[in-house]
Amino acid sequence: MTSTLITNIGELVTNDPALGDGSFLGIVHDAALVIEGEQVAWVGVASKAPPTDAREDVGGRAVVPGFVDSHTHLVFAGERSVEFAARMAGERYTGGGIMTTVAATRAASDTALRAHSSRLATEMLASGTTTIEIKSGYGLNVPDERRLLEIAREFTPETTFLGAHVVPPEYASDRDGYIDLVCGEMLEACAPFARWIDVFCDTGAFTAEETRRILRAGVTAGLAPRLHGNQLEHGPGARLAVEFDAASVDHCTYLSDADIEVLAASDTVATLLPAADFSTRSPYPDARRLIDAGVTVALATDCNPGSSFVTSMPLCIALAVREMRMTSAEALYAATAGGAAALRRDDIGRAAPGARADLVLLDAPTFVHLAYRPASPIVARSWKGGNVRG
Numbered sequence: 223m224t225s226t227l228i229t230n231i232g233e234l235v236t237n238d239p240a241l242g243d244g245s246f247l248g249i250v251h252d253a254a255l256v257i258e259g260e261q262v263a264w265v266g267v268a269s270k271a272p273p274t275d276a277r278e279d280v281g282g283r284a285v286v287p288g289f290v291d292s293h294t295h296l297v298f299a300g301e302r303s304v305e306f307a308a309r310m311a312g313e314r315y316t317g318g319g320i321m322t323t324v325a326a327t328r329a330a331s332d333t334a335l336r337a338h339s340s341r342l343a344t345e346m347l348a349s350g351t352t353t354i355e356i357k358s359g360y361g362l363n364v365p366d367e368r369r370l371l372e373i374a375r376e377f378t379p380e381t382t383f384l385g386a387h388v389v390p391p392e393y394a395s396d397r398d399g400y401i402d403l404v405c406g407e408m409l410e411a412c413a414p415f416a417r418w419i420d421v422f423c424d425t426g427a428f429t430a431e432e433t434r435r436i437l438r439a440g441v442t443a444g445l446a447p448r449l450h451g452n453q454l455e456h457g458p459g460a461r462l463a464v465e466f467d468a469a470s471v472d473h474c475t476y477l478s479d480a481d482i483e484v485l486a487a488s489d490t491v492a493t494l495l496p497a498a499d500f501s502t503r504s505p506y507p508d509a510r511r512l513i514d515a516g517v518t519v520a521l522a523t524d525c526n527p528g529s530s531f532v533t534s535m536p537l538c539i540a541l542a543v544r545e546m547r548m549t550s551a552e553a554l555y556a557a558t559a560g561g562a563a564a565l566r567r568d569d570i571g572r573a574a575p576g577a578r579a580d581l582v583l584l585d586a587p588t589f590v591h592l593a594y595r596p597a598s599p600i601v602a603r604s605w606k607g608g609n610v611r612g
């Protein structure tokens with residue numbers, strides 16, 4: 223197996239406190255790192271680096287773990303710029319546009335969906351994202367939900383069945399009939415292509431009781447739970463996520479003190495989606511309040527054509543720092559180790575021996591530039607499983 227030394231790293235963020243300066247980011251200055259096959263084999267100060275087959279000098283720039291985007295809806299067709307423009311002119315986001323995307327997606331060929339998803343995945347990699355989760359939810363019938371997951375699987379093992387995104391109009395007068403379908407035939411067709419089950423538990427989507435029923439069915443079929451919750455209003459999402467020991471509850475725009483207390487005492491991550499709050503002109507969640515209470519926080523893009531047509535994790539980091547009272551260090555941690563926790567993975571989200579060699583080289587001396595220089599192309603390159611990409 224070939225070993226490659228990446229050396230002259232001005233600032234290496236490992237996310238392993240034992241490796242670096244003692245902070246939770248585990249920063250090593252004047253560092254080097256050895257990649258062996260798909261993994262990180264060694265990390266330390268450059269002067270102590272072991273001999274390797276190959277060597278690359280990155281000129282004093284910063285290296286951070288690859289971003290883990292634990293919440294995307296990447297497989298869809300069409301776009302909804304008209305809706306976005308109307309929102310910026312004062313209209314409220316309700317999730318009502320989901321059916322516009324469902325119609326476009328149902329009408330699209332596999333080839334078109336695959337090509338579009340691939341374009342977005344390439345954009346993500348170019349901005350430093352090395353792991354993505356992808357949800358279904360724009361099919362909302364058995365063949366289309368299954369097909370979206372089959373395509374999603376070509377991009378990532380982190381696929382999520384979201385048949386319970388909204389009730390499609392053909393079931394408007396028979397909600398229970400749709401939920402029966404989701405928990406029965408649709409789940410059976412989709413489970414082989416999914417790791418997770420998700421429900422949009424919010425005003426205008428699914429109630430607490432409906433969410434319980436769907437999550438129970440998913441868990442029985444071998445899927446692990448995660449939830450969309452507390453996006454549009456205060457509601458039961460966060461508490462339900464904890465009740466099911468869900469890996470994550472996502473959005474968390476409206477959280478009560480009681481929700482935060484319950485989350486803090488659980489293993490459920492609060493995944494914040496600042497680009498969705500940006501694109502829907504919603505309030506930003508107060509991440510400071512969550513972190514100070516002891517909740518694990520992740521950042522993700524929520525990439526979808528309705529509430530967040532955003533692929534850039536650096537933008538999410540910048541918004542989190544500027545608008546959600548996170549420090550630059552907390553935001554980077556949330557976009558890497560936080561995302562890994564939201565996917566219950568310990569092989570990603572850190573740059574330490576044994577972890578996957580998923581890394582990002584920044585055209586900057588420090589990770590702080592991610593928020594300090596928003597919209598500048600400071601991601602120089604990514605390594606995914608040890609291979610140079612993006």
Ligand code: NIG
Nearest residue numbers: 317320422450524526528529
């Ligand atoms: O995460 N909240 C529900 N689903 C997506 C939005 C879907 C859409 O508007 O198309 C979200 O924001």
Ligand code: FE
Nearest residue numbers: 293295450524
């Ligand atoms: Fe979402």
